[in-house]
Amino acid sequence: MSEIKDSRFQKGTYVFTGAQAIQSEEHAKKYGKDSLKGSPNLNLMDGLERLCEEKDAELTVLSMAGMGNSETKLNSYFDNKKVLYSIKEKNLKLNENIKVSGMVEPPQNMDIPNTRDRFIQRDQSVIMAHTKQRLRCVPTSNHSFPKLIMTTGACTHPNYDINRENSTGNRKSDIAWMDHQYGAVIVEIINDDMYNVRHIPSQKDGKFVDMGIRYDGNKKPKRVDTEALVLGDLHVGETDEKTMTANYEMIDFFKPKRLFLHDLVNSKSVNPHEEEDCVSKAIRERDGELNLERELKECRKYLIELGKSMGRGEIFVVPSNHDNFIYRYLAKGNFPKDSENSKIASKLFLIAIGCSDPAEAANAAVEEGIKMMGPIPNNISFLRFEDDYKVWGWQLANHGHLGYSGGRGSTKALELCYGKSITGHTHSPERLRDVVVVGTSSRLDLAYTKGQGSKWMAANAVLYDGGLVQLLPIINGKWKKR
Numbered sequence: 001m002s003e004i005k006d007s008r009f010q011k012g013t014y015v016f017t018g019a020q021a022i023q024s025e026e027h028a029k030k031y032g033k034d035s036l037k038g039s040p041n042l043n044l045m046d047g048l049e050r051l052c053e054e055k056d057a058e059l060t061v062l063s064m065a066g067m068g069n070s071e072t073k074l075n076s077y078f079d080n081k082k083v084l085y086s087i088k089e090k091n092l093k094l095n096e097n098i099k100v101s102g103m104v105e106p107p108q109n110m111d112i113p114n115t116r117d118r119f120i121q122r123d124q125s126v127i128m129a130h131t132k133q134r135l136r137c138v139p140t141s142n143h144s145f146p147k148l149i150m151t152t153g154a155c156t157h158p159n160y161d162i163n164r165e166n167s168t169g170n171r172k173s174d175i176a177w178m179d180h181q182y183g184a185v186i187v188e189i190i191n192d193d194m195y196n197v198r199h200i201p202s203q204k205d206g207k208f209v210d211m212g213i214r215y216d217g218n219k220k221p222k223r224v225d226t227e228a229l230v231l232g233d234l235h236v237g238e239t240d241e242k243t244m245t246a247n248y249e250m251i252d253f254f255k256p257k258r259l260f261l262h263d264l265v266n267s268k269s270v271n272p273h274e275e276e277d278c279v280s281k282a283i284r285e286r287d288g289e290l291n292l293e294r295e296l297k298e299c300r301k302y303l304i305e306l307g308k309s310m311g312r313g314e315i316f317v318v319p320s321n322h323d324n325f326i327y328r329y330l331a332k333g334n335f336p337k338d339s340e341n342s343k344i345a346s347k348l349f350l351i352a353i354g355c356s357d358p359a360e361a362a363n364a365a366v367e368e369g370i371k372m373m374g375p376i377p378n379n380i381s382f383l384r385f386e387d388d389y390k391v392w393g394w395q396l397a398n399h400g401h402l403g404y405s406g407g408r409g410s411t412k413a414l415e416l417c418y419g420k421s422i423t424g425h426t427h428s429p430e431r432l433r434d435v436v437v438v439g440t441s442s443r444l445d446l447a448y449t450k451g452q453g454s455k456w457m458a459a460n461a462v463l464y465d466g467g468l469v470q471l472l473p474i475i476n477g478k479w480k481k482r
Contacts, residue, residue: 039075067173153184
């Protein structure tokens with residue numbers, strides 16, 4: 001496939017959305033004429049144009065088929081808009097690491113299949129037209145950032161083989177109708193290599209929020225409250241300095257009411273996966289990394305700093321698998337032989353056996369262990385495994401490592417459990433319908449990742465008043481245009 005580098009697509013800001021074709025005469029006869037199918041969401045388009053005016057950005061529409069491949073004509077509204085129709089037109093290189101792709105994915109498909117990933121792996125990050133908003137990381141090499149596959153969402157009303165008036169049509173189209181996501185993708189090209197990218201999800205009425213500003217058609221944009229900021233997994237002791245700087249920038253920029261922390265305690269000193277690795281333990285002992293008390297003190301230090309940065313906002317520590325390593329260490333029963341940690345472990349063991357069950361003991365070992373190191377700010381709470389914490393219907397109290405009925409966590413399992421959720425755990429940012437997964441705040445070059453391709457990437461999630469969520473990738477500490 002030939003590749004175009006349009007001179008207009010240089011350093012700057014670009015907004016891409018997808019438009020479905022309108023209903024054909026043939027389908028109008030078969031399913032009933034419906035002029036709404038493929039028509040523009042006018043309030044959304046007005047809002048996107050307003051956003052582009054304010055950000056000095058260019059709005060581009062990527063055409064998509066209607067309910068079938070034979071439907072290719074867009075609504076006449078788009079006649080005076082910038083629209084890319086052909087595969088060749090859509091194959092636009094924005095810089096060396098991201099491009100618009102002409103790959104075709106039928107609008108009625110529920111997801112972008114993993115079979116697409118191999119094309120991304122050998123090329124670069126891509127944005128492609130689709131009626132859903134999807135983000136997935138694709139591993140690259142032993143040390144490079146992953147590549148991203150992103151879909152636009154739609155600026156048009158759904159056009160599928162279904163008639164809502166008499167409930168006729170097919171199952172696939174019925175699902176596509178319900179999953180239809182309005183919105184766009186915004187790309188900020190910094191230089192030949194660097195870029196910022198994020199989804200702009202929209203409500204059905206066309207209202208959307210980007211970077212804390214709500215757009216409602218031609219109305220004056222207004223700042224909206226940020227209900228929650230969810231940071232990528234912290235792993236204190238292995239945090240990335242540039243990412244932590246970006247985290248504090250986001251706290252200052254969005255001023256969230258709530259901050260959620262995942263994998264606060266790295267538990268490197270008592271990692272069960274390295275219990276039998278004498279070489280690894282010797283190296284960590286040499287580097288002073290086998291001391292649990294030192295880890296807990298470092299976590300307390302982070303909580304104090306984050307507590308100050310949040311002001312009157314609340315902080316919630318989400319129970320996570322790395323936090324749970326402390327419980328696993330205690331449960332193993334070998335801590336009396338661990339001269340480095342036996343004293344603190346004995347105290348934690350007494351706390352654990354005073355709990356009602358192992359789950360409570362796992363929570364208590366983390367919370368009380370940190371509090372043993374000294375007082376923490378009053379605005380910090382430790383959630384329990386059994387807790388639900390929902391804001392605008394979004395589950396924020398699950399780390400993502402646990403699924404249902406004893407199974408492991410996955411995006412599909414989380415969707416079945418909670419519907420809407422923001423989780424962590426995988427270190428690989430992802431969006432699948434209403435399942436949002438943040439990335440990691442840790443370094444990307446940890447010892448156990450060397451020699452293998454990685455999908456790890458820094459990314460945080462922002463939940464706004466009204467229920468819209470943006471996932472914000474962080475690349476080398478950069479997450480928005482300066």
